Amino acid sequence: MRVNRSAVGHDVGRIVQAIALMSVASIIVAALNGEFYAIPAFGVTAVIIGGVGTGLVRRYQDADPPEKRDAMVTAATAWAVIGVLGGLPFLFIAWTIQIDPFPVWTNTPPMDSTTVIFLHPLDSVFESMSGFTGTGLTMAAVEEKLPRSIHWWRSFIEWVGGVGVIVLTVAILRRGDGSSGSYTLYESEARSEKIHPSIVTTVQEIWKIFVGLTIGSIILFVLVGMPLWDAINHAMTGIATGGFSVHGASIGHYGSPLIEYAVVPVMVAGSIAFPIHYLIFKGEVRNFYADLQTRWVFLWFTIGSLALTAVLYANGQYATLEETFRVGLFQFVSATSNTGFGTATIGGGTEQVWSAGATLLTCLGMLTGGAAGSTTSGLKLIRVITLIKGTEWQIREVFRPSSAIRYLRIGERKLSEEQTQQEYTEATVVFVLWVTFLAIGVAVLLRVLSPAHPLEYVIFDVMSAQSNVGLDSGITGPTMPDTAKAMLIINMWVGRLEIIPVAVLLGAIFQRFNLYR
Secondary structure: OOOOHHHHHHHHHHHHHHHHHHHHHHHHHHHHOOOHHHHHHHHHHHHHHHHHHHHHHHHOOOOOOOOHHHHHHHHHHHHHHHHHHOOHHHHHHHHHHHHOOOOHHHOOOOOOOOHHHHHOHHHHHHHHHHHHOOOOOOOOOOHHHOOHHHHHHHHHHHHHHHHOHHHHHHHHOOOOOOHHHHHHHHHHOOOOOOOOOOHHHHHHHHHHHHHHHHHHHHHHHHHOOOOHHHHHHHHHHHHOOOOOOOOOOHHHHHOOHHHHHHHHHHHHHHOOOHHHHHHHHOOOOOHHHHOHHHHHHHHHHHHHHHHHHHHHHHHOOOOOHHHHHHHHHHHHHHHHOOOOOOOOOOEEOOEEOOOHHHHHHHHHHHHHOOOOOOOOOOOOHHHHHHHHHHHHHHHHHOOOOOOOOOEEEEOOEEEEHHHHHHHHHHHHHHHHHHHHHHHHHHHHHHHHOOOOOOHHHHHHHHHHHHOOOOOOOOOOOOOOOHHHHHHHHHHHHHHHHOOHHHHHHHHHHHHHOOOOO
16 A cells, blocks of 8 residues: 555645744744844744645645555654754754844844854754654753753753644644544554544643643742743753753752752653543542553652662762662653653763663663653553563463463453454564664764763663653763764654654655665
8 A cells, every 4th residue: 555645745734834833932932031133033934844834735735634554654754854844943043143143132142152053954953853852862062051042942842742743733733624634643643542532632631731730840840949941941841751951961950959859750740641640630549550551650660760779879979878869760760751851970971970780770761661642752661561461471372272261461451362462563563673773873873983982871872862861971962973963863753753653654665666676
């Protein structure tokens, strides 16, 4: 079956139109912060992105609703396109600051070494892809020096990307063909949960929950002593499990244990599925422990944090047991929730800080991620549970008589043999492809980086990119080779889409150009 290119073109256009609206909204933030020089940058971005989106929609205005394969190709294509186009504000603002064409009242700041990096288009695309995918790896060396307009754009694209650009599009620019096309697109972004029978109502409910959690996070951060601008940005990127910060030292900038402990529940909240939040807000608090994935979010975060604390304490890296526990708790929750906020230095590139054991244990957290249906990436806990229980089930079946009735229980679900094989196969395929792309990324970085970088740190940074985390070991930054930057951009894109849409897109390209022969 060939891909319906008209359906793909139409829906990619609609998604791009939604991103154009984000640029328009950012003009208001630039004006409120007195950064009038940034207004033309966002305005030109809106015109360019809006023009691309509108052109595609008009070109394919008579397109049929997408089939599942079409939607997969749409998701993979759209995320690649917005990753590129989302870099325009970084490029245009940096360019505007450099040439400084406006009067004094526009408050154009002097060019500095942090902002100048975005004159390089690849670095702008890197920052954009990192933002939209909720990764948080950055090319900005000293984030405090960035204009607030760039702070906002980084936080805004992470906030939207946490829920998903397709979810945004379904909410505000839904198709006029009923719910079938919208739901197919919704599923293509690695989501299947429905809060209400209508997919549009479900998406709107998700946004209500997300906005509510964001406002609650802002209030919490202000109460524990974080400045308002910092609280707004960290609340947006924290609940979206994105991790961009307005400070180069991330949450560690404040040197406040109270703030560090306050950020942890926000990262945990971002790791819980939206339908569970919905039930909890309705008063069904038992879902904190009754839901399988939510239960394992708390269990895995607790076990991993204690294990990392034990390793760090054995290494004697921090002054007190409380500090060691706080570092272990924060870093493991940040890694496993795929948030990427940091309070400690993990590595200095070629200089080793954390041991291989602590680094690889954190990698394991990044690999699993949180609950499916949340804002996290990684494999997702439900897939990990399916792989573990499914493997155990496969082994036990060898010793059972062929006439036995076979089923697998995962949480409250009782799967038949056919259902078990189907879900186990899907989880295995995702895992194998995920590890394959990870290995490719590690191989490329080992090829282009200095051999002085420890292997575990290279694995850590590639894992951080592909799991959309944002923690780094001192390797990722503006001085790394362009080949390494491009590879991590691909890893971030692949990780956010959970592999399958990328595989379908590549298959469609191979079929289109008869490359299977």
